[in-house]
Amino acid sequence: MPSTVFGGFAANFLGKAPVWYKQLILLFLVINPIVVVMFGPAVAGWFLVGEFIFTLAMALKCYPLLPGGLLAVEALLIGMTTPEAVYHELLINFPVILLLMFMVAGIYFMKELLLVTFTQILVGVRSKSALSMLFCAAAALLSAFLDALTVTAVIISVAVGFYSVYHKVASGKGYQQKDHNANSDADVIELHRNDLEHFRGFLRSLLMHGAIGTALGGVATMVGEPQNLLIAKTVGWDFVSFFEHMAPVSLPVLGAGLFTCWALEKLRWFGYGTRLPRAVRRVLEEFADNEKAKRTKSDQAALWIQAFAAGVLVVGLAFHLAEVGLIGLLVIILITSFTGVTDEHQIGKAFQESLPFTSLLVVFFAVVAVIHDQHLFKPIIEFVLTLPESQQPGMFFMANGLLSMISDNVFVATVYISEIKQALEAGAISNEHFQTLAVAINTGTNLPSVATPNGQAAFLFLLTSAIAPLVRLSYGRMVVMAFPYTIVMGVVGLLCVIYLV
Numbered sequence: 472m473p474s475t476v477f478g479g480f481a482a483n484f485l486g487k488a489p490v491w492y493k494q495l496i497l498l499f500l501v502i503n504p505i506v507v508v509m510f511g512p513a514v515a516g517w518f519l520v521g522e523f524i525f526t527l528a529m530a531l532k533c534y535p536l537l538p539g540g541l542l543a544v545e546a547l548l549i550g551m552t553t554p555e556a557v558y559h560e561l562l563i564n565f566p567v568i569l570l571l572m573f574m575v576a577g578i579y580f581m582k583e584l585l586l587v588t589f590t591q592i593l594v595g596v597r598s599k600s601a602l603s604m605l606f607c608a609a610a611a612l613l614s615a616f617l618d619a620l621t622v623t624a625v626i627i628s629v630a631v632g633f634y635s636v637y638h639k640v641a642s643g644k645g646y647q648q649k650d651h652n653a654n655s656d657a658d659v660i661e662l663h664r665n666d667l668e669h670f671r672g673f674l675r676s677l678l679m680h681g682a683i684g685t686a687l688g689g690v691a692t693m694v695g696e697p698q699n700l701l702i703a704k705t706v707g708w709d710f711v712s713f714f715e716h717m718a719p720v721s722l723p724v725l726g727a728g729l730f731t732c733w734a735l736e737k738l739r740w741f742g743y744g745t746r747l748p749r750a751v752r753r754v755l756e757e758f759a760d761n762e763k764a765k766r767t768k769s770d771q772a773a774l775w776i777q778a779f780a781a782g783v784l785v786v787g788l789a790f791h792l793a794e795v796g797l798i799g800l801l802v803i804i805l806i807t808s809f810t811g812v813t814d815e816h817q818i819g820k821a822f823q824e825s826l827p828f829t830s831l832l833v834v835f836f837a838v839v840a841v842i843h844d845q846h847l848f849k850p851i852i853e854f855v856l857t858l859p860e861s862q863q864p865g866m867f868f869m870a871n872g873l874l875s876m877i878s879d880n881v882f883v884a885t886v887y888i889s890e891i892k893q894a895l896e897a898g899a900i901s902n903e904h905f906q907t908l909a910v911a912i913n914t915g916t917n918l919p920s921v922a923t924p925n926g927q928a929a930f931l932f933l934l935t936s937a938i939a940p941l942v943r944l945s946y947g948r949m950v951v952m953a954f955p956y957t958i959v960m961g962v963v964g965l966l967c968v969i970y971l972v
Contacts, residue, residue: 569796577802610684672745872919
């Protein structure tokens with residue numbers, strides 16, 4: 472405990488983040504004004520971009536909103552951008568903010584339907600290869616129309632539920648028992664320890680297949696990932712035209728991804744291929760039957776309402792009946808009105824997952840405003856645009872992919888699509904070529920970014936979730952398990968961008 476008030480300030484700053492991390496953020500805040508004075512705002516802008524990417528890469532140490540927000544506020548104070556420029560970026564990207572505010576919250580109220588769907592898949596399919604492909608394909612399909620974060624949350628909920636059920640049984644308790652610590656193996660009966668380890672391996676592989684599925688489906692539509700909507704709005708695509716432009720890349724990559732899923736399970740490489748022990752399956756089937764028997768008529772009616780809302784959502788998106796965020800708000804109104812969710816605090820829980828990331832996105836746009844005001848990426852964009860036109864999409868794909876691996880794909884996509892939009896307005900490229908580059912940017916930020924948990928919000932969400940320590944899913948293990956997918960999706964995506972777009 473700190474013994475002085477100053478010590479209290481030091482302990483409170485960035486909370487439980489490591490001391491070295493706190494010191495490094497303070498160093499950034501000290502040197503930025505010095506760099507502005509000595510070398511000018513352009514050089515300081517590059518320092519800021521590097522520092523901000525560092526906060527994204529270190530997201531497990533501290534949520535990037537806090538250190539990144541401090542850096543963005545300082546950039547405003549020392550004149551690297553203006554509040555008006557930040558506000559202008561927010562206005563341009565307001566549809567993305569609407570998406571995160573209302574669509575993610577809307578899908579929250581459909582969790583019961585999604586949980587039932589994934590549960591039936593898990594206990595109904597006995598072949599591990601077929602089960603893995605179904606999980607991957609279902610996650611891809613749902614992410615194409617919903618939101619990767621929410622789909623990942625559903626998969627995590629299913630995994631946590633089933634793990635807790637078997638862990639209770641393995642500890643000599645009934646699965647109905649409430650007070651049980653699934654984080655501790657102290658009470659696990661020796662006879663069940665081997666089955667428990669195999670079950671952990673089984674769940675790890677399913678979780679990774681599902682997370683990869685969200686990337687495979689998320690690249691295909693304008694609502695699959697936050698940056699997709701941003702790109703669609705910048706280029707002027709609706710839901711259908713976005714899908715059509717991405718299809719030459721997204722569909723071959725989807726096929727390659729599903730084949731990779733099947734091959735990994737058959738070959739049992741990179742930590743995949745663990746089968747579900749028979750004893751565990753019997754426990755899970757009994758549990759699923761028990762849950763189904765307990766489902767009341769009201770519960771069944773709620774599932775029908777959620778299914779109807781899902782249909783409304785798909786139709787609304789396909790025909791672009793309204794802004795995506797407003798369709799999400801419609802889903803909230805429909806489901807809550809007809810399922811008896813009338814308490815303000817119940818509704819408020821739906822927004823807990825989306826608003827922290829929405830706030831972080833506002834900080835993204837502040838950094839983007841600095842990049843625009845200081846013209847930081849202009850030399851890079853101009854260099855790529857001097858290459859033969861046929862080489863430019865491939866270069867953009869690789870540049871976006873590599874940067875997305877170490878930072879965040881939303882940030883990278885925001886920067887690059889804004890810069891080539893300026894090139895279009897300056898007459899440096901044609902509108903047709905602008906659209907081709909937009910495809911390269913979208914696919915480049917969505918596909919190779921699966922390499923690390925930093926690259927995609929859904930992967931980071933999985934790593935920091937309750938299930939990760941239970942099934943021993945560490946950062947390093949995620950990188951290893953994602954590696955074959957990274958190679959296949961990156962290579963196939965690049966070839967499609969070069970030869971098919």
